[in-house]
Amino acid sequence: MNLKQLEHLIAVAEEGSLAAAARRVHLSQPALTRSIQALEQQAGVALCERGARGVTLTPAGQMVLERARRITFETGGLRRDLLLIQQHEIGRVQFGLGPLAAAILLGDVLSTLQRNWPRLQVRAAVDSGRTLLNELYAEQLDFVVVEQRIVALATDLEVLPLAAEPAGCFVRPGHALLKPDATVASLRRAALASVPFPKAADENLRKALRCRPGESLQFQVESNDFHALVRVATSTDVVLLAPVRALAQELRAGALVQLKIPEVLGLTARFEIVRLAQRSLSPAAQRAIATIEAASLEPSNFSY
Incomplete structure (x- = not known):
């Protein structure tokens, strides 16, 4: 059985007739009937009964209906959450910065992320470059920002230099x-x-x-x-x-x-953003990296 068949069963139960349910799901009545019949065949029991007052569900149909409603509710929530993640409204990003990079960038980066994407969960670790790289390799961090000379050339790492x-x-x-x-x-x-x-x-x-x-x-x-x-x-x-x-x-x-x-x-x-070359970044991590890049390019607003 598939999600469409479950949605068709919900429509039949709520509309009370095949004709009305067919209009609701934008199918012809014969096509909707075939969908319900296919669902019944897969379930191994009758789910619907036709009567003088329209279509009603059997006890087995009521049980499937309750599950179908929960499944479609969760599926709708999943679609919404995935859309929000793509728009960076929710999600989680974990990254690390060396102490100097954190002193320059972290306050502005966290403020920007919180201001523009308040539902984004952010974990920012500040530690030595070597410790951060170990956590990156252990996939405990999405990426790290460390001093340029800490990272040796390696095919398993992708490096993005920041402005000096x-x-x-x-x-x-x-x-x-x-x-x-x-x-x-x-x-x-x-x-x-x-x-x-x-x-x-x-x-x-x-x-x-x-x-x-x-x-x-x-x-x-x-x-x-x-x-x-x-x-x-x-x-x-x-x-x-x-x-x-x-x-x-x-x-x-x-x-x-x-x-x-x-x-x-x-x-x-000189600092650089380092990530694992073979690991795909989440939209949240991509947004955090873009925010760090922008913060690194901001000019100093004072003279010394």
């Missing part, structure tokens, strides 16, 4: 490195604070700071909790390495100041 983010070194007002005679050498000797760097990013920073072979940088504080790093930077003499946009509030308020040492003015942070 201006980055730099930031200190509290009155810091000794804000003096005009501050040099990159004095910066190398300072206590640095940052999220844990991937190896390639650490090498690029050493080049920017003109480190000599074997010279180590003094990372005094490392943490995946970026907000904790900001608090440390505003209250101590550490130098915080971060993307400019991640510190928008602190820069506007004057709680942090960017160092103007030439060698570190051109630093950038």
Whole structure:
């Protein structure tokens, strides 16, 4: 038996006659009769009885009618939910961001998703890049946003680079490195604070700071909790390495100041969206990715 046959039985029961039911379902009366007969043949029992007052259902027909109504109700709900998912009104998306990407993008992305698709269920994890990639491979996340240098080339991953983010070194007002005679050498000797760097990013920073072979940088504080790093930077003499946009509030308020040492003015942070190449994305995940792409292209609305 199929859904159409069940809908035809419902129409016959509610209309009370084959002629009226046929008009309701847009069939000829002989075609509707054949549909009901085919349903009865598959059920193995009579479902309808014709009488002087029209068509009535047998006890077996009443039982099938009750089930048919539940089935058609659930089917209609399923059609509606699938349409809403296609329109991103409902559904679920799970994604992860590294701490720096989260500091720049997450607030705006969550606000946009909630504002435009309030019934969308969103789970956003913030963790180290390696942990997020492990969760991606375990299919616990739809996609992740991590620093570009974390992900090695792999055929089982699909990578979408995001726009480069201006980055730099930031200190509290009155810091000794804000003096005009501050040099990159004095910066190398300072206590640095940052999220844990991937190896390639650490090498690029050493080049920017003109480190000599074997010279180590003094990372005094490392943490995946970026907000904790900001608090440390505003209250101590550490130098915080971060993307400019991640510190928008602190820069506007004057709680942090960017160092103007030439060698570190051109630093950038690069992020990318990573997903499993062989896994299809849900419409909700596609919408979240588009929202992240748009947020990554928004210009900074302050000067520094």
